[in-house]
Amino acid sequence: MQHLSAQSYSGLELDNFSGINSLTFNPANVVDSRFRADINIATVGSTITTDYFGINLSNLIDNPDGFDFDEDSQTFPSQANNLYLNLDVLGPSFMFNLAPKHALGITTRVRAFMNVNRINGSLYETLSEDDAFDNDINIDMENLNGTIHAWTEAGLTYGMVLYDGKNHFLKGGITLKYLQGAGAVFFNSDRIQGNYDAAGDTITANGDLTYGQTLDDTNDENDEFKFGSGSSGFAADFGLMYEYRPNLGDIKMDSTSLKGHNQYRFKLGLSLQDMGKLSYENVNVEEYVISGTVSADDFEEDFQQGLEDNYDQTSTVQNVDLQLPTTLRYMADYRINRNLYLGLSGVLSLNDDTSPLSNRRLNYMSIVPRYESRLFSLYTNLSVMEYSDFIWGAGFRFCLLTVGSGSIISNLITDDSRAADVYAGVKIPILQSRYSKETKQLRKEERRKAKAERQKRKAIEKMDK
Structure with missing residues (x-):
């Protein structure tokens, strides 16, 4: 099976000069950084992933007549297709050193996730055909669920050096985050089974469906995501970073004199992110018991109205907890020489795709060779991601500007692109002096x-x- 997939900030997460951006990957990066201070103006990253279709992006670029979905895309339907969308905006943020072994960071973010899991893509493909309802159709969906959620964060990061020996160095960090919800829409079903009878134009089905939203749908003007919508919560990130620091030949001074240099031969990092949830009060939740035979005409104009008119319904107002995309991140980085590095990074989602009322990241692993210096970095990533085959991207950092994509190269060389992501940012770095006065x-x-x-x-x- 082929898929459309991508990841945000590929390559940038390993750059020792990514500064304030690196706090979103591992809060331990705030301390013993290559900066006296770092100020982010704005950084935006977005990812879209689905295993239902792939797009020929070369045709999209070259075709003067525009994009034709039927000709320039391929579909790969299954009994359990998935859709993933992520938007991450790091707003005005900064970090600075409190002391040689202590540092502080303050971040602001806007985040949005869409996870739709286990949709019957084969059924959707059948329904999309012009003569779909001329034949009988089998209906079978299991563990269907989806969560769309947006929120803002204000984070306070503290990091400290835990151990600084002759050849070994360990630092840790924690980010405490205050969350303000913008709104959410969610649905889930354990199972829906049945069939469409073409002769009688009827649907016979059995199962369940739960639907809810934090948005006010009593007034069209209010039916939208709004920050500060009455929900708030807290979350935390934890991180550790170990470095092996032998005598590298080109670095011969003591570590306190070399804050402007990378001093490791290799380093390992581990972080636990987004431990927390957002609680919404007075959420409208609709639960339907799907049973019996009904006319298909009832669902042509308004699907939700068709549910209400034909099936037993329970409407309740509940307090709902939405789980954040709790994630385990890992990384390893090997210093070949002063400017050349070979890194590995990855993500393991700690939320299952069958769990309703939660968002999740997709599991992935990347190998990242890169050239890195104080003012310029160039990196490329070779990645494998959940729902996906191999993808290949690249990015660069030059002084104030960072631009990249985890899938740009594979987009240009494949006929059915399986990735769509991009990131860009502007910041003001204040680098450490290369050497102390002494x-x-x-x-x-x-x-x-x-x-x-x-x-x-x-x-x-x-x-x-």
Whole structure:
């Protein structure tokens, strides 16, 4: 099976100079960074994923007549297709050092997730055909669920150096987040089974369906997502980062004098993210018991009205908890030389796709070779993601600007693109000095002695001649 899939911020999450952006991957990155301070103006990343269809993006770009969905896409229906959408906006944020082994960060974010799981794509494909209702149709869906949720975050990150030995370095961090809900729509069904009878134009089905929304649908003007909609909550991220720091040859000073340099041969990172939930009060929840035979005409104009007119319904007002996309992130990075690195990063979702009232990230793993310097980084990612085959992307950071996509290269070289993502950001970095005043003075003295030694050798050679 082929799929459309993608990931946000691929490559950027390993860059040692990503600064304030790296706090969203592992809060331990706030301390012992390459920055005295880092200020984010705005960073936006978005990802869309579905295993139902793939798009020929080269035709989309080259065709002057526009995109033809039938000709420029392929569908891959199954009994359990999925859809994923993620939008992440890091707003005005900053981090700074409190002391050599302590640092603080403050972040603001707007986030939105859409997870629709286990839709019967084969049924949808059948219903999309022009002569669909000329034949009998089998209906079978199991563990269908979907959650659309948007919220804002204000986060406070604290990090500290836990251990700084001769060759080993360990730091940790925590982010505490205050959440403000914008709204949510959700639905789920354990199972719906039945069939459509073409001769009688009737639907016979048995099962259940629950639908709810935090939005006010009594007035069309209010039926929209609104930040500050009355829901709030708290969440937390935790992270650890270990570095192995042998003598690398090009770095010979003590660690306190080299805050502007990467000092590791390799490092390992682990973080637990989005531990928490948002609670909504007075949510309208509709529960339907689907049973019996009804006319198909009742669902042609208004599906929800057809449910209400034909099946037993229970309407309640409830308090609903929506689970955040709790995630385990891991990374490893090997320093080949001063500017060349080979990294690995990945995500494991801790929320199951059969769980209603929750969002989840997709599992993925990426290998990321990169060139990295203080002002410029260039990286490419080779990735495998849940619902997906291999995808290939690239990105760069130059001074204030960061731009990339985890799927841009595979988009350009494949006939049925399975990825769609992009990220871009602008920030103001205030880098650490390469060396402390004491180290600069020491290096100056070493250069003076070396120069004097060279002059002495030249004088001896001149006398010998």
